[in-house]
Amino acid sequence: MSKEKTSPQRRNPALRVGAGLLAHWQVVASGVLLAGGVTGLAATYEDYCGMTDLTYAPAEVRDAIEDAAAESGFRPGVIAAQLETESHWRTGVSSHAGAQGLAQFTPETWEIWGRGGDIVDPHDSIEAQGRYLAYLKDRLQPYAENEQELMQVTLAGYNAGPGAVEEFKGVPPYGETQNYVKKISELSTTKYKTTCDPDPRFSYEELSYPIRPDN
Template sequence: MELKSKLFITTVALTLIGGSTFANDKVYQLIQKVNPSADPILSTMIHKAAIKNHVDPLLLASLVRNESSFNNNAVSSAGAVGYGQLMPETASELGVNPNDPASNLDGSARYLYQMLQANNGNVRLALASYNAGLGNVQAYNGIPPFEETTNYVSSVSNDYATLVNQSPLLPSIPKKPALSSPKKNVVVYYPNANTEPEKNKKTNSNIFFYKK
């Protein structure tokens, strides 16, 4: 599924009850579909870790689904651990315990945020970096031609697009972002292209814009 060239906005701040409820509900539904035996509070844990690290909960949930099928006991052949399949050395650099569910999610969300920042908000490149390493994305100047990585990026992107497009909170496309207060900034994600000048990009956990 190709992400469309449209601008959507969804509010996901913990203080906005409607957005928080929607995100938790959609994440919970996704978890139950994939792993009914998963911890029932996992959706809340994902939401909390995402907001803390300035990442859309729906994006983090889509990533965790593809990484571990919401199973914190998952261990890959390469040694990646837990919900977000963190490598031990990555977990150590992030200062988290990959075997602890909440800590693993916190580290996964933080690492995903770092990859988004390193790729100027480009979601697909951030996912490729999460899977194959930032160095490979930079070396190939795009998504590396590894079958595992291309399949991973496609799968996570499809899950994410499905969740976002189901949101009842998405209004009509605004002419320009409504930033009434200098204290309320935005984080802008560009899944398909680096079209936004770096100087125009703002960051905060309150509102997420998606150009798809």
């Protein structure tokens, strides 16, 4: 009896798989290109659709807000929401406690975080805001179990002082502080959310400067 010859592919499964892939190389290549194309389109859309959380923030301080966000570790929309809550974008506003400027620093706190800047200068104020938030975030991290809670206790520390957060091991039960944290959280997820389609309910903000009498 004659022996039937066995092809190399039948003797070696690896060769058989390789031969199959070569035979269908066009299908495989098309799949790879298609997957790459979809990923590329998604990246392109995010890069060029205009996605931002600062659509409604005053244009002249957007760069400063971006820098403060990088310094603090919170996204720009949170920084903008806090500024609106603190001062409503009024550079010359003062609180009953003597806090001043966009980010509302008391003179005592400004001595530490202002680094020689002008407390009513919007850019100096936002820079100090970023530095102070970074400090609070690091100090109060033990009182948060996730990123959302960390944002809340940090904002509470900004409003009521870090000692109050440490005393109550979380957002203190002060009505002003709880409303403060709630308002910033809501603004950061509505007016200052990250999106390509800003909500038309909101209006564009502008900085308000104090009226100075002519010399």
